[in-house]
Amino acid sequence: MNATSKIEPITEPAVPSRERTAAALKAAILEKLTYFVGKDPGHATEKDWSTALALAVRDYVVERWFEATRATYDGQKKRVYYLSMEFLIGRLLKDAIANIGLEEAVAGACEELGLNLEAHLQQESDAALGNGGLGRLAACFMDSMSTLGVPAHGYGIRYEHGLFRQRFHDGWQVEEPEDWLVSGHVWEFERAEVAYPIKFGGHISFDGHGRTFWHAEETVNAVAYDTPIPGWKGRHVNTLRLWASKPVEVLDLGRFNHGDYVSAAEKTIRAETISRVLYPDDTTPEGKELRLKQEYFFTSASLQDILRRFLAKNDDIRDLPNHIAIQMNDTHPAIAVAELMRILADEHRLTFPDAFDITRHCLHYTNHTLMPEALERWNTGLFRKVLPRHMQIIEWIDYHHLAEVQGRNLPINLDAIRIIEWGNEIKMGSLAFVGSRRVNGVSALHTELMKQTVFKDFHTLYPDRIVNQTNGITPRRWLYECNPGLRALLLESIGDKWVDNLELIDEASQFATDAAFREKFAAAKRANKIRLAKEIETRIGLKVDPSALFDIQIKRIHEYKRQLLNLLETIALYQAIRRTPGAEWTPRVKVFAGKAAPGYHMAKLIIKLANDIAKVINADPIVGDRLKVAVLPNYNVSLAEVIIPAADLSEQISTAGMEASGTGNMKLALNGALTIGTLDGANVEIAERVGPDNIYIFGLTADDVAGIRQHGYNPVATIDSDPTLKAVIDAMVSGTFSVDDSHRFHGVADRLWHTDWFLVTADFQSYFQAQRAVDVDYRDTDRWTERSILNTTKVGWFSSDRTIRGYAKDVWNVEPKF
Template sequence: MTTLPIETGQKERRRPPSLGDMIVRHLVYSVGKDQAHAVTRDWCVALSLAIRDRMVDGWMTTTRRIYKSGQKRVYYLSMEFMIGRLLEDALSNMELTEEARAFFDERGLDLGEVLTSEPDPALGNGGLGRLAACFMDSMATVGVAGIGYGIRYEHGIFRQSFQDGWQLEEPEDWLVGGNAWEFERTEVVHPVNFGGYVSSDANGKPVWNPSERIMAAAFDTPIAGWKGQHVNTLRLWSARPAEVLNLSQFNQGDFVAAARQQIVAESITKVLYPGDHTPEGRELRLKQEVFFTSASLQDIVHRFLLNHENLEKLGDHVAIQLNDTHPAIAVPELVRLLEDVHGMDFRKAFDVARACLHYTNHTLLPEALERWPLELFERCLPRHMQIIRAIDDIATAEVLAAGKGIDPNVVRAIDPHYGGFVRMGNLAFIGSSHVNGVSALHTELMKKTVFKDLHTVYPDRILNQTNGITPRRWLLECNPRLSGLITETIGDGWVADLEQLKALEPYAEDAAFRERFRRVKADNKERLSVYVQEQLGVKLDPTALFDIQIKRIHEYKRQLLNILETMALYNAMKANPNGEWQPRVKIFAGKAAPSYTLAKLIIKLINDVADKINNDSALGDMLKVVFLPNYNVSSAEIIIPAADLSEQISTAGFEASGTGNMKFALNGALTIGTLDGANVEILEHVGEDNIYIFGMEAEEVAQLQSGGYQPWVRVGETPRLQDVVTQISSGFFSHGDTERFAGIVDNVLAHDYFLVAPDFDSYWSTQRWIDKDFRDQNVWQRKAVLNTANMGWFSADRTIRGYAKDIWNALP
């Protein structure tokens, strides 16, 4: 090994190996290949392990620094971590991209191909999981001592494909080739119990006698912040049986029974969001939430006791953030650990738990707040049921003490109606110090809708922390052409301080800069066009307006409104083929939950409409529709930089925040949207001339929904929409099958809870306004530049600093 020159009297110091040396060493000794026989995936693993080695030094330094300083720890509990491929992120944050590129260039290899050979971890489904991943990046960048806790799903969310336009769900296999980033912690295993009964000891203390035990095994992934100066941990739990094999049954030839415990245990971490339309599926979902939450809390308490003795001070050193209601079981579980395991009295245990716990709400849909049937809950968690009843007694006393005239039954976690339910949103609210919304509008609506009574009793508990995105992943890495132009123009300080993008504002008036900005978008659209042709065989015109809606398929997100307007546009183009139409490409992507029948029917409708339109030779390239399968982080990184128009068209009052809207605008796409979620704040930052707002506002939506709205009447008053609904009913878009989309027709005419019909004309008119603006590229590119320039406030770094200051009290 090469040595550094040494001065007299100094011991010889050895130069650390180069990144190239480390890659080659791992290729040989970790992968077991020589350079002549290595395939792309081998190089990917070797590079990942080499980068991981570099991260480990900073990881250990960070850990020692945190322990030495006594910095407050933040633990982020989330059912999803949609982290995407980690290699490019790590290279970028560690500032090793160019060194890696030079190494592969010397060998005639393409770094891009090496990066894309990494599997995309299937650990999330949408905004909830991607937000958690952005927060992990930003906590490390800002310097918060953070650990993320979640589940190491073996198959994660399903892989989506289409058969004759219908969604098919297949298991993901992202772990088949191993995971180069994780460290298995064989010494860290925590028991998670279910079932059984509760008895009392000689002193009358409750004793839980569980009938089932699952072991949670830890796998750690280092998460480096920008420049690698701070490295945090993502700890994921994998389920293991308490007894690996019943050897007696096996030797008697009953092989299936012998392995039963292993099968039951491992099912908990097989799949993200198993179908809950069966009793077995509902029980599995509950057990998943209990499994990772209990293991995480046991781990947190264990870490605390390594350096502290008095658990009554837990809240001084620990902040636990519950990402949505999935980990809400943390409230009774932390009380149980403090009371039953560590001997604290109940009231003190609850006060300590409340001091530690904080809850982020992500939805105003009551059904999405989760509630579990009492029978199921008590059967699986009898001790927790006792604790929740005691917590409800505390809540009742606090309601009465507030003197606001609120019925305690409305506030309590246990809803006695319809056989009884445990309301997890109420439980999380009662048991937390802070409850935050994720956009200004969402936070105010929380106070008036789903948590109105709780807010009346606890008026200081709700506060806002508007979501953000990491600029490293969602501009620097996914859009190198644009990030390069920005850095050339204003320097690279924006990567760690996104608000420096404000310096781009004057360049919106610079014709030469606008042209360079336009060429970047054109290149990205060419790349997406190639990707679409590879995936679907559909040829796109990159000069057309790329109009994109990519997100989870749900009625409130209104992919249905988008495709109905697309059908009306097709009709208008056919009726007036010589009209001054702006060529458009409509791009959809997103997954529907396996048991969500209407959402899956909407996917089928979009695919059938695409088949009709794309094969109409008379239309040519004037209008194309594509639905890209298996939407994930990796595909988003190709799609978002290519967007001209970002569809954020949820029914006003239903989208908590959105983060896709931020990613698109940051990359120079203009937004068409309702005044919903973070669209409100994007409007404030980019200016009303640089965003396209349509439709009813949240108060109007609430009034219409509660005032005897008759959707068939509104459809009849909207000729373009009526024509489209008639076509769907007649089988025009389904090869004459008049029954295929009867569920959609019935939804539009008889239900329309998410108000597609009332917003249709406004949406249509706004789209035609967009056509006009896009035809004048000077107008359009000026708006696009101003969107990028004014999105700095939406950095997740800003969001994390807000949490650290206002909620966690954990600023570094």
């Protein structure tokens, strides 16, 4: 079959179900080791055994995958297509074992073969397909769509190196290529027959019949790689399809034969560059062009694939909205608006108005940010150079949309709803909004702020278009799999019904005051903290006390997420301990992890500051174990699975009104961490569910922030009026933490003194006092454990299963099977 052929109904009988016994798994592992890995047991390496184990488990997943695919085709159900620049899926073996129900069989097989199951689970590479919350949300959604039986495809890019591997050199972030594919990826299936041409550049011509032709300057092929994503109990398996960019012509043999070996391979290098790295540094013109090509590349390939699948079973292209729902995860795939119109108009001969109408009934857009700089904009010159036909289509959309609006005589700012601003920038958020049937925010606060700020005029025009779908997380990975002690306690107490209906975890709330339950809960937490303490020592050589309060901030390094606020409080605490070391201090371990974008200088300077602070504090004998700071390199899903179950305190301290939702806050709360945070994003809804006594809220509200920014703010006055804060900044600029370069952090201090856009100084004292309340409360072990239990049991609403049910009902108009 090629990419344009019809899909015929599958009539073959189902593959016989495999036995789910230890003996059957043992035989399967040995078979894979022999016939697929090509090793006999006596000479197999640890990696060989890990591959054989994964292949054996994969067969069970594939069996269910085929069954689900047949059922979808036979039922002619509406499908959901999820377009995302990132899919942070992490390791898949443990996930598959749990979801398919093979835990006992695999454990028994490994025991009989003398294999250390945990060690082999750690052998798997993390798929480097994402950066943070955006990509992990997409992965959780794929898990939930499979769990609920929603027929779906995820679409993204198969990044050869993905996001960079992070290491620290003298405290500075160093980016290195991530080699997650060096040994292959056992979970993917290459579909070499599924390849689509993706065009760039060139010019446009018209014939006498009004047809438009795009004569491309460059063409690459998008080749499909499929990964099955099983849901809970293996009831349904969906597909994550990732695209690799390949050259149309592998080698210019003429140039090669003339000895010009480098230019002979130039087209291959240019083509493969598109799917090489996630988020190339776009501070250069070349980087900007590459990123635009990446976004169009995977969006175009996905839409071509979607239409090919639709046309294989349907004849009327106008019926498309009744069979498909496409979700754009942020603005990265927003070019889908113009691309779907191009395909419908240029290839299927529909008029622009008809093509636009169909497009607006198929596409939906999730907004993840209110920051204008994060809502992508493209220079029209660059855009026209790379995608000339799409530039024409966007100009048409902009003109006709404005004409339509002007006829309605509404009190709106026309400039605010333009897609092309001042003729030189395309606002991709506006394009996504105009071209979508539904636009959703990802928390209640975020959605309301969308209506009031960035999309205010659009909301006036289309009052029913914006809906809320508060984010969620999959309880399978983020409790059942990563927290074995707590999982066992919950299974013993209330059974397993919470695993695919997380709100039922609230039944365990009754045990919060039960002494025996609290003791077991605390023992599970301590085991997790011991595991993290070992990981910290292995990674950075720092020994920490598991009985200390584990204070965790793990997320992308960005000024609005305010790792800097946490670091200033760390310095203040350090100074206080040094002044009175004999006082009753609550021992604390501060854990930081996260990556800074390669071109984001201030974020990288904050990482350096964190490492320099850690270096001084951890070596100070006066402070000792009262305070330790661990800055862990190369944060990824697997590291998160170790950190999150061990957390006592969850840092969610973004500037109010700037975090759309957050999902780390949900994962940490589900695993029993108490949140310290602003009323921002989903913190608002977490606070409502766990209650004010079980969360630490501090600082300015979103309304406060808006008011301050409207009327102006004087950070110098705030600093001068707060001796604690002033002493912290003085220490930072005097070289206390940078004796080799006393001026190193003057840029950080200048940002705080002169602008402080993220209001770190404004929230410092409130945050400092909240942390001192944490110190006191943590000493009451029983009460802290009770509050920890209530955090776990009261956040069941934040399941991605609940979120997907909301999308299915309010956005996609599909009915989950389960």
